[in-house]
Amino acid sequence: xxxxxxxxxxxxxxxxxxxxxxxxxxxxxxxxxxxxxxxxxxxxxxxxxxxxxxxxxxxxxxxxxxxxxxxxxxxxxxxxxxxxxxxxxxxxxxxxxxxxxxxxxxxxxxxxxxxxxxxxxxxxxxxxxxxxxxxxxxxxxxxxxxxxxxxxxxxxxxxxxxxxxxxxxxxxxxxxxxxxxxxxxxxxxxxxxxxxxxxxxxxxxxxxxxxxxxxxxxxxxxxxxxxxxxxxxxxxxxxxxxxxxxxxxxxxxxxxxxxxxxxxxxxxxxxxxxxxxxxxxxxxxxxxxxxxxxxx
Numbered sequence: 001x002x003x004x005x006x007x008x009x010x011x012x013x014x015x016x017x018x019x020x021x022x023x024x025x026x027x028x029x030x031x032x033x034x035x036x037x038x039x040x041x042x043x044x045x046x047x048x049x050x051x052x053x054x055x056x057x058x059x060x061x062x063x064x065x066x067x068x069x070x071x072x073x074x075x076x077x078x079x080x081x082x083x084x085x086x087x088x089x090x091x092x093x094x095x096x097x098x099x100x101x102x103x104x105x106x107x108x109x110x111x112x113x114x115x116x117x118x119x120x121x122x123x124x125x126x127x128x129x130x131x132x133x134x135x136x137x138x139x140x141x142x143x144x145x146x147x148x149x150x151x152x153x154x155x156x157x158x159x160x161x162x163x164x165x166x167x168x169x170x171x172x173x174x175x176x177x178x179x180x181x182x183x184x185x186x187x188x189x190x191x192x193x194x195x196x197x198x199x200x201x202x203x204x205x206x207x208x209x210x211x212x213x214x215x216x217x218x219x220x221x222x223x224x225x226x227x228x229x230x231x232x233x234x235x236x237x238x239x240x241x242x243x244x245x246x247x248x249x250x251x252x253x254x255x256x257x258x259x260x261x262x263x264x265x266x267x268x269x270x271x272x273x274x275x276x277x278x279x280x281x282x283x284x285x286x287x288x289x290x291x292x293x294x295x296x
Contacts, residue, residue, distance in 0.1 A: 147175020190218035
């Protein structure tokens with residue numbers, strides 16, 4: 001083989017590998033917020049990151065071509081279907097996410113199980129990463145940072161990285177978070193008409209999201225405590241404005257003393273869940289890790 005031809009082929013292979021690795025990297029943004037989530041809401045950044053990124057047991061596999069965005073297979077998993085943990089896919093972006101998964105599945109990967117128990121559809125929830133463990137993200141982080149998946153935390157592991165990746169996509173209006181991406185926006189705010197609060201005027205309001213699962217940003221105005229739950233109120237009229245209800249069981253794990261919730265007044269809160277109509281938009285918190293508070 002001539003040296004010139006050999007050099008050209010090596011260059012082409014290197015270029016293909018470089019493009020693939022870049023596509024696996026998350027998008028970064030200096031505008032994204034820093035959040036504390038779940039049991040880490042009152043931790044500083046170092047504590048939150050350490051608690052959320054505990055060591056996992058990783059093993060190397062070769063994935064088969066994906067069947068669907070939520071159904072993956074690896075040859076050594078004895079025909080056990082796999083799915084990416086902590087994320088969900090929306091129909092409008094499934095095709096784009098599926099193409100990303102097909103491309104990423106072409107190289108060897110490392111897989112870590114988050115539990116030995118399969119879900120209702122007999123799929124094993126896993127984390128997957130490829131490339132250098134010290135340089136490249138888990139697949140969930142990459143998909144979230146591009147707006148191709150919705151964060152649905154199942155555990156607190158890697159929570160700091162995952163919420164940061166999703167927030168990058170929201171801040172940069174990528175994928176599903178684009179203003180015109182979906183007829184029913186997955187991201188809404190309380191008090192969308194307040195341009196001073198949100199810095200823009202075209203955000204969807206939580207009042208228009210009744211009956212839908214959405215991600216909500218709101219600034220806490222007041223807190224009401226009862227024996228069995230606490231109510232976070234995000235307006236002057238709690239009967240009609242957005243409210244989050246936190247049951248005492250989740251509240252005790254979240255902050256210990258219910259009075260600690262009062263320290264959140266004036267801070268931005270992010271929550272995800274189905275919006276109910278209780279005189280005004282209302283979320284009953286279902287999962288500890290679905291609630292975040294912006295870092296001070």
